Amino acid sequence: MDTKDNHSLPSDDTTRLAETNSPNTADPGEITGSTTDPASTTSPTYTGITEEFNTENIQAVQVGSVLKNRFVLEEMLGRGGMGVVYKAQDMRKVEAMDRDPYIAVKVLSKDFQANPDSFIALQRETKKAQQLAHPNIVTVYDFDRDGPNVYMTMELLQGEPLDHLIRRIRPSALPAQEALSIIEQMSRALAYAHSENIVHSDFKPGNVFLTSKNVVKVVDFGIARAAKGSDRVVEDATIFDPGSLGALTPTYASCEMLEYGTPDPRDDVYGLAVVAYELLAGSHPFKRKPATYARDLGMKPERPKEISKEVWQAISHGLEFERENRTINATHFLQEMSGPRVGRDSRFPKWAYPLSLAAGLLMAIALVTVLFFGQGEDQPEIELEDTSTLAEEQRTHIEDLLEVAEVHGLVGRFIEPSGSSAYDAYQQVLALHENNKQAWEGLHNLGDQLVVAINKLLDDGKQDQAEILISRGLEKLPQHEGLKALRQTF
Numbered sequence: 001m002d003t004k005d006n007h008s009l010p011s012d013d014t015t016r017l018a019e020t021n022s023p024n025t026a027d028p029g030e031i032t033g034s035t036t037d038p039a040s041t042t043s044p045t046y047t048g049i050t051e052e053f054n055t056e057n058i059q060a061v062q063v064g065s066v067l068k069n070r071f072v073l074e075e076m077l078g079r080g081g082m083g084v085v086y087k088a089q090d091m092r093k094v095e096a097m098d099r100d101p102y103i104a105v106k107v108l109s110k111d112f113q114a115n116p117d118s119f120i121a122l123q124r125e126t127k128k129a130q131q132l133a134h135p136n137i138v139t140v141y142d143f144d145r146d147g148p149n150v151y152m153t154m155e156l157l158q159g160e161p162l163d164h165l166i167r168r169i170r171p172s173a174l175p176a177q178e179a180l181s182i183i184e185q186m187s188r189a190l191a192y193a194h195s196e197n198i199v200h201s202d203f204k205p206g207n208v209f210l211t212s213k214n215v216v217k218v219v220d221f222g223i224a225r226a227a228k229g230s231d232r233v234v235e236d237a238t239i240f241d242p243g244s245l246g247a248l249t250p251t252y253a254s255c256e257m258l259e260y261g262t263p264d265p266r267d268d269v270y271g272l273a274v275v276a277y278e279l280l281a282g283s284h285p286f287k288r289k290p291a292t293y294a295r296d297l298g299m300k301p302e303r304p305k306e307i308s309k310e311v312w313q314a315i316s317h318g319l320e321f322e323r324e325n326r327t328i329n330a331t332h333f334l335q336e337m338s339g340p341r342v343g344r345d346s347r348f349p350k351w352a353y354p355l356s357l358a359a360g361l362l363m364a365i366a367l368v369t370v371l372f373f374g375q376g377e378d379q380p381e382i383e384l385e386d387t388s389t390l391a392e393e394q395r396t397h398i399e400d401l402l403e404v405a406e407v408h409g410l411v412g413r414f415i416e417p418s419g420s421s422a423y424d425a426y427q428q429v430l431a432l433h434e435n436n437k438q439a440w441e442g443l444h445n446l447g448d449q450l451v452v453a454i455n456k457l458l459d460d461g462k463q464d465q466a467e468i469l470i471s472r473g474l475e476k477l478p479q480h481e482g483l484k485a486l487r488q489t490f
Helices: 044-052 091-095 116-130 162-169 176-195 265-281 291-296 309-318 330-337 357-368 392-410 422-432 437-459 463-476 481-488
Strands: 071-080 083-090 102-108 140-146 149-154 159-161 208-211 216-218
Touching: 071 102, 083 091, 083 149, 116 140, 159 162, 162 208, 162 265, 176 208, 176 216, 176 265, 176 330, 176 392, 265 309, 265 330, 309 330, 330 392, 392 422, 392 437, 422 437, 437 463, 437 481, 463 481
Parallel strands: none
Antiparallel strands: 071 083, 083 102, 102 149, 140 149, 159 208, 208 216
């Protein structure tokens, strides 16, 4: 790393904590949890917690320990500043003769456990994380404590963290298609979280896990915001201290995060763009310098070889130093990665899924034919229309609904949840404009995407889930040929 400048740089991939005495600290009302020093408060709420969380009372947790008379810690999987992750056997699952009784348990660090402010803040943030039901976000089961020991339970993953992969192949880059698949999955995870008004706040390769089946899982949503600050520096770690709420990793943090700004989806986009660049180029866009240093030095990232104009423009937009110039959220990052589109055609990013030949043919047909959802062969074809002939107010309303449908599709809400999916948004369009071309084509594309998802479930041996998705898909799209063909296979 080149350090011949006037900046003193932190160590590589260090997680640093926000300081309470910054004049630019975000308004307390915008931050989850109290920022009051619990040692100085007279609130009775903290009294019992403070006594129980006295560091002198914290007992060591290790392999062989049992939490809540339920979780037997069998193997240490990883250690960081936030705590230690164990493979654990859930005795309730054992009693129920579950074939897979194993889960992951993250036991949080002593610095965290000793502070009641952090406990309360993390409990609130964990509740938010539990709402994030998405295939690219790790499933969080519960947040609890056994005496002074604070822990979280979550799904057990097989594979490796993305930061390990990046270090292993550095200075080489991943093959473009492999990298784009990972970027797409990370983007979908963040896009879904942003649609639920949740900001990750510490997005980095260490918080991304690549399973043995090449499925991306983003972890630790909201935990960084529940952290306690410290000036200590530890590589690849989040450290907790009786300072202030807020944690960040300088090499992946936006300028606003480094300058104590209020958390915003555009902060996640900056981290996402940095990781995307690393995967495609094999190096950090700013030679591992924090955003504020790179900005002050006038640094500009070099365009990696063999990537498309659209992908480069999307990453460059995400790497903007100023928040107002940066991509507004991960959904828009996904859209930009797909390149320019005519109107609101609800197409998905062209690199979004590794399509099977059959699904690829269906997508090609969708681009050159008009779908007819009628019953029977003798019904006349529908003459599809765009919105150009509609009154301005109606056209604006319909285009807004088409945008909603597209966002739902980008985050994987094809037909569910009921009332808040791409399918429902397209139906609202058709209720206003029954021959709307983009809505009918969007519905057909939803069917194609369901076919892709079903084929992937079948490839993974998840036949029961595939059958359920086929049934649900046909309930919504009974005339979709791909779904009907899959039904025939059962």
